[in-house]
Amino acid sequence: MKIETYIITWNREDSIHLTLFYYLNFGKVVLYDNFSDDRTREIAEAMGADVRLFGRAGQLDDQCYLDIKNHEWKKSQADWVIVVDDDEILYHPNLAQKLQQATAQGVTIFRPQGFSIYSDRMPLESWLEVQTGFLDDKYSKLCCFNPQKITDIGYIYGCHEVGRRFPQGVVNFSNDLYLLHYHGVGGVDRMIRRHEKYAERLSPLNRRWGLGKEYGDTPESKRKWFQIQKEKSYSFQSLLSLGE
Numbered sequence: 001m002k003i004e005t006y007i008i009t010w011n012r013e014d015s016i017h018l019t020l021f022y023y024l025n026f027g028k029v030v031l032y033d034n035f036s037d038d039r040t041r042e043i044a045e046a047m048g049a050d051v052r053l054f055g056r057a058g059q060l061d062d063q064c065y066l067d068i069k070n071h072e073w074k075k076s077q078a079d080w081v082i083v084v085d086d087d088e089i090l091y092h093p094n095l096a097q098k099l100q101q102a103t104a105q106g107v108t109i110f111r112p113q114g115f116s117i118y119s120d121r122m123p124l125e126s127w128l129e130v131q132t133g134f135l136d137d138k139y140s141k142l143c144c145f146n147p148q149k150i151t152d153i154g155y156i157y158g159c160h161e162v163g164r165r166f167p168q169g170v171v172n173f174s175n176d177l178y179l180l181h182y183h184g185v186g187g188v189d190r191m192i193r194r195h196e197k198y199a200e201r202l203s204p205l206n207r208r209w210g211l212g213k214e215y216g217d218t219p220e221s222k223r224k225w226f227q228i229q230k231e232k233s234y235s236f237q238s239l240l241s242l243g244e
Contacts, residue, residue, distance in 0.1 A: 001100050003027040004078040008068055009086035010034040010060070011197070013043060014186075018127045019086050020047045026096055027078070032068050034060070061203035062157050062211045069155050076147045079103060083143050083153075089127050089180040090144055093240060098177070099144075108149040108170050112177035114139025115236065118184035118229045127182050131240065132233045139181045142167060157211055178239065188226040192219050 005023040009016060009031055016031075023029050024047065031049040033041050035057035044051050055064035073081045080099045082090050090112060092098045102110070116136040123129035138160055142153060145167070154166025184191065199215040206212050217225075 001080070001096065001103070002078040003080045003082065003096065003099065004073070004076050005029045005082040005084065006032070006068070006073055007049075007084055007086055008032045008034070008054075008065055009036065009040055009044075011036045011038045011040060012086050013039040014122070015182075016040050016043055016086060017047065018123060018125070019089070020044060020049055021126060022089055022128075023082065024048060026082075030072070032072070034064070056203075058201060059203045060198055060201040060212065061205060062209075063203075063205055065159065066155055066157065069159050070153060073147050078147060080144060081147045084141075084179075085181075087182040088139075088141075088143070089182065091128075091178040091180050091240070092176070095177075102174055103146070105174075106172050107146075107174040108172045109142060109145035109167060109174075110177050111140055111142055111173055111175045112144065112179040113137075113175065114141065115178055115180045115239075116184060116229065117180055117182045118226070118233045120187045120230075122186035122190070127180065127185075128240070130182065130185050131237045132235055133180070133184070134229075134232045134234065134236075136181070139179050141179055143179060144177065157209070184226065184229055188223050191226065192222050195222065 003026040029049045031044045031051045032054045033051055034055045041051050054068055055061055069083050114136045115133050117133035119130045119132050121130055141160060142162055149170040150167050151169035152166055154162040156163055195215040202212050
């Protein structure tokens with residue numbers, strides 16, 4: 001069985017190894033890099049990812065993100081594609097086996113249960129070293145599907161959901177996977193620094209439509225928000241045995 005993973009990234013030299021360490025276990029990884037000016041591409045290439053540039057240097061443009069996630073997988077000959085951001089882990093304790101079973105059962109697309117991860121700790125070798133967070137339907141993204149059966153995924157801005165008439169093709173859902181979103185790890189200062197860089201890079205389209213406007217919130221409001229998320233978090237270690 002052939003699994004391909006498509007990932008969007010920018011300036012993740014502190015964590016791209018964690019993401020690639022996970023997904024390279026399943027097969028080919030295509031990493032779309034938005035002109036990182038740190039060591040992200042160097043690290044990814046050394047690990048064996050197929051690294052490709054996209055968009056414009058110095059600009060965060062949600063339309064470019066949409067174009068990648070909606071179309072780049074369409075020529076894939078894989079049995080399954082996984083389309084994620086660089087801090088998202090599609091999880092099952094036996095993921096390849098689960099996808100094999102899903103194929104036999106006629107499943108063509110997964111609606112994983114989203115999970116937001118928060119911790120002051122930054123993992124060293126695996127994202128799964130950090131296991132505190134909470135269920136979050138915002139991240140229940142349709143990020144894993146059979147490209148031979150799904151003809152259009154139809155993500156809308158943010159890629160947290162799809163348009164009304166999507167997905168298209170032979171659509172048979174399953175939901176027994178988790179999508180772990182590690183956007184809240186490494187402490188609030190790490191998040192604040194990254195958001196400041198995002199705010200500087202917002203494209204004219206993003207500014208016009210208010211996409212990413214939360215990156216411009218004050219550091220004080222982000223500290224309060226981060227603390228609330230941490231207080232909501234709990235250990236989800238028991239969930240990692242899902243399906244065993």
